Amino acid sequence: MAKITMVKAVTDALDEELARDPKVEVFGEDVGKNGGVFRATDGLQARYGEDRVYDTPLAESGIIALANGLATQGFRPVPEIQFSGFIFEAFDEIAGQMARQRFRHSGSRTYPVTIRSPFGGGVNAIELHSDDFSGLLAQIPGLRVVVPSDPYDAKGLLISSIRSDDPVFFLEHLKLYRSFRQEVPDEAYTVPLDKAAVKREGKDVSIITYGYMVRESLAAAEELAKEGIDVEVLDLRTISPLDEEAILATVKKTGRVVLVQEAPWQGGVSGQVAALIAQEGVLSLDAPIGRVAAPDTPYPVSAAEGAWLPNKQDIIDEVRATVNF
Amino acid sequence: MKNLDFESLKFYTGDEKPFQVLSQDGEVVNPELMPDLSDEQLVDLFKQMLWSRIVGDRSTKLNRQGRLGFIAPTQGQEASEMASNYAMEKDDFLAGAYRDIPQLVKHGLPLAQAFMWSKGHYNGTKFPEELKALPPQIIIGAQYAQTAGIALGLKKAGKPNVAYTYTGDGGTSQGDFYEGLNFAGAFQAPAVFIVQNNGYGISVPRAKQTAAPTLAQKGVAAGLPCFQVDGMDALAVYAVVKQARDYAVAGNGPVLIESLTYRYGAHTLSGDDPSRYRSSDEEAAWHAKDPIERMRNFLVKKGLWDQAQEHAYSEEVNAEVDAAVKELEAQPQQTVSEMLKFEYVDTPAAIEKQIKRYEDKEAK
Numbered sequence: 231m232a233k234i235t236m237v238k239a240v241t242d243a244l245d246e247e248l249a250r251d252p253k254v255e256v257f258g259e260d261v262g263k264n265g266g267v268f269r270a271t272d273g274l275q276a277r278y279g280e281d282r283v284y285d286t287p288l289a290e291s292g293i294i295a296l297a298n299g300l301a302t303q304g305f306r307p308v309p310e311i312q313f314s315g316f317i318f319e320a321f322d323e324i325a326g327q328m329a330r331q332r333f334r335h336s337g338s339r340t341y342p343v344t345i346r347s348p349f350g351g352g353v354n355a356i357e358l359h360s361d362d363f364s365g366l367l368a369q370i371p372g373l374r375v376v377v378p379s380d381p382y383d384a385k386g387l388l389i390s391s392i393r394s395d396d397p398v399f400f401l402e403h404l405k406l407y408r409s410f411r412q413e414v415p416d417e418a419y420t421v422p423l424d425k426a427a428v429k430r431e432g433k434d435v436s437i438i439t440y441g442y443m444v445r446e447s448l449a450a451a452e453e454l455a456k457e458g459i460d461v462e463v464l465d466l467r468t469i470s471p472l473d474e475e476a477i478l479a480t481v482k483k484t485g486r487v488v489l490v491q492e493a494p495w496q497g498g499v500s501g502q503v504a505a506l507i508a509q510e511g512v513l514s515l516d517a518p519i520g521r522v523a524a525p526d527t528p529y530p531v532s533a534a535e536g537a538w539l540p541n542k543q544d545i546i547d548e549v550r551a552t553v554n555f
Numbered sequence: 556m557k558n559l560d561f562e563s564l565k566f567y568t569g570d571e572k573p574f575q576v577l578s579q580d581g582e583v584v585n586p587e588l589m590p591d592l593s594d595e596q597l598v599d600l601f602k603q604m605l606w607s608r609i610v611g612d613r614s615t616k617l618n619r620q621g622r623l624g625f626i627a628p629t630q631g632q633e634a635s636e637m638a639s640n641y642a643m644e645k646d647d648f649l650a651g652a653y654r655d656i657p658q659l660v661k662h663g664l665p666l667a668q669a670f671m672w673s674k675g676h677y678n679g680t681k682f683p684e685e686l687k688a689l690p691p692q693i694i695i696g697a698q699y700a701q702t703a704g705i706a707l708g709l710k711k712a713g714k715p716n717v718a719y720t721y722t723g724d725g726g727t728s729q730g731d732f733y734e735g736l737n738f739a740g741a742f743q744a745p746a747v748f749i750v751q752n753n754g755y756g757i758s759v760p761r762a763k764q765t766a767a768p769t770l771a772q773k774g775v776a777a778g779l780p781c782f783q784v785d786g787m788d789a790l791a792v793y794a795v796v797k798q799a800r801d802y803a804v805a806g807n808g809p810v811l812i813e814s815l816t817y818r819y820g821a822h823t824l825s826g827d828d829p830s831r832y833r834s835s836d837e838e839a840a841w842h843a844k845d846p847i848e849r850m851r852n853f854l855v856k857k858g859l860w861d862q863a864q865e866h867a868y869s870e871e872v873n874a875e876v877d878a879a880v881k882e883l884e885a886q887p888q889q890t891v892s893e894m895l896k897f898e899y900v901d902t903p904a905a906i907e908k909q910i911k912r913y914e915d916k917e918a919k
Contacts, residue, residue, distance in 0.1 A: 281711065287741050292700050292734035299704015302648065302689065303712055307704075322731075326694050327701070334690050336677040337897025372898055395900035424903045471905035 234414050237407040239381035240270045240346070243388035244308065246418040248278045251306060254392060256283045258293055258310030267312060268348060268407055290316050294323035294345065298331065301341045308392055314349035314401060315358030317367075328397050329373035343398075344391045350403040350442050350492060351539050354532045360404070361529045362491075364441070365498035367399050368470035374398045374423060375470040379444035381412040383467060386421030394423060403442040410445075424468045426476035432462035435553050436480040438503055439490035440466040443522075443540065447490055450545040459553055469499045474506055481511040486555075488520035488548050492540060495523040517555035520548040557587040559798050561807065564780035569769040573783035573815055576790040579844060581852025583790075590794040598859050600641050600789060601850045602868055604633040607657040608847055609872040610666070611820075614673070618824045622880060624674045627654040628820030634846030635751050635786035635816040636721075637661065642796035643719055648705050649688040650698040650720040653823075654751075658721070662688055666875060667882035676886050677894065687716075695756075696722055696729030699748060703735050706744035706809065717803045719747040725756020727770045736777040736811060745803035747796065748774075748811045751786065753818045758832035774811030786816030787844040790853070817841035890917050 262285040265272035275283040297307035351360035378384035391398040451461035489500035617623040640658035671679030692698040705718035774781030799810035821827035854860035
């Protein structure tokens with residue numbers, strides 16, 4: 231066990247899987263000698279060689295198409311999209327190809343591709359380097375979308391994703407890469423896909439969230455505890471398909487819910503969670519569903535992001551309103 | 556057969572004449588390029604072209620009767636499609652598009668399954684384990700980008716095979732077209748890229764796609780040997796594709812080939828009317844270059860083919876079509892629960908819930 235950052239946990243997971251399975255290949259822009267612009271692939275090319283960890287030409291559609299092609303030959307590709315704001319260049323290869331290849335084959339072939347990509351704001355970056363497009367990805371049938379919120383989950387979920395015979399889009403929040411450390415086992419382990427996790431037990435109100443907003447929610451919960459509000463925090467971890475059982479269980483337990491997402495309001499994951507609760511958990515509710523999300527604009531210029539991003543105070547305010555309804 | 560000079564073809568200027576072997580009356584006009592095919596293989600290649608024509612004509616009728624669904628006509632492109640495919644091996648990997656169904660069948664997909672795909676039955680793409688191919692691609696150019704990855708996979712696995720792919724003239728305008736060439740070139744992957752320039756992307760003529768004098772020369776920018784071939788000349792198509800395949804398998808990297816051909820019919824049988832965008836004079840000029848007639852003239856002169864053989868073989872193909880239609884029409888009704896079941900290898904709980912919901916509905 232060592233205390234490591236999330237970016238190190240990602241590197242360790244890739245390292246474990248490259249060592250374990252000769253069919254695993256890591257590639258993308260700058261992932262080779264440079265070790266990735268966030269150093270997520272640091273040292274891997276030196277360890278596994280240029281045949282297993284390599285730079286590609288600079289074209290996102292080509293990168294995911296390369297993965298889709300390699301998958302037909304029995305490989306287990308782990309391509310990186312350098313920033314998830316660049317996915318539009320590759321959207322056909324993700325949504326029109328990778329996610330539906332098994333379905334298009336009526337189940338007669340498998341496509342075990344795991345796309346890794348940093349996402350999310352709060353690091354003062356240029357345009358299209360901070361966006362949260364998780365809702366767009368979550369609407370693609372056939373694709374699992376996995377979002378860790380801490381180093382332990384990052385390592386275990388990435389290992390599970392790479393070992394999965396289905397395609398996964400693995401979103402790594404930029405602000406979580408180095409913001410804190412956590413005890414993580416040195417050896418390989420898995421954290422199950424499709425399973426949410428209660429990150430803080432509570433009895434008064436449930437916050438359902440994912441990604442960096444798990445951290446903000448946990449911080450908000452500590453503050454709220456001082457006023458006697460006992461908050462449960464459910465980390466979705468896999469945002470598509472949803473762990474419906476875990477969502478309905480926490481709703482049943484507390485009877486009050488606040489849905490928190492970093493992405494803009496419209497069309498996001500929270501909307502789907504709200505629909506599930508409205509359909510199957512409404513009789514457990516003692517108050518309307520509360521929501522915290524970003525405004526419906528594109529991600530703003532960097533110095534404005536503090537005003538734009540949902541934060542701890544927004545969550546505290548919404549939880550109070552829900553509890554005091 | 557004389558070897559093509561692939562190194563100089565990396566600097567193809569577009570001024571060179573398309574490769575040709577046969578004149579329209581079946582004379583060998585370029586003996587240097589004449590491929591090394593036995594009499595039996597020559598007849599076999601011709602039979603595949605004839606097969607494609609007959610299946611195409613029958614499919615059109617079956618579509619009009621409502622017994623088949625989506626059809627993208629291939630009549631006129633038999634040399635381009637079947638002779639290029641004939642140059643490939645069983646373990647080469649085919650990434651075709653919606654007009655490349657004849658190649659897919661000759662590469663190993665049972666005709667009945669091709670018909671199921673046309674009709675929209677999911678059993679059509681339950682591919683046999685040994686079939687090295689992707690289902691027909693619908694997004695223009697996507698298969699080009701994927702071919703680079705397939706070819707790189709073959710190279711990494713040390714297999715003596717190529718990935719081969721097709722697009723049309725319109726497809727060369729897509730970003731994925733260029734990304735495919737560029738990635739395959741950068742990785743020196745064994746890929747053969749074939750452009751079937753049939754004159755039109757639905758209704759938009761080739762001249763409106765690009766200012767480039769030829770589509771072949773688009774390969775130059777990616778460092779690929781590239782050239783044009785007379786796509787109505789089966790022996791020329793076979794000769795150059797076979798050489799391109801051998802070149803790629805030998806580890807020299809990918810090749811781009813532009814095959815000059817023509818589709819006699821509509822873009823698809825889903826409402827396209829070619830009389831809106833091309834003249835009957837133009838159509839007649841291309842019919843005069845008919846690829847089947849040209850190959851038949853050659854074989855008849857050599858004494859390898861006659862009317863009686865053609866009649867007997869046509870009967871055979873018609874019987875094959877009848878049997879495939881029978882198999883298509885015997886397919887079970889499709890269910891949503893089945894679709895949900897084959898969507899994932901490891902089915903998530905949320906999907907299990909949907910399977911249950913649809914199974915209940917289907918049991919009523």
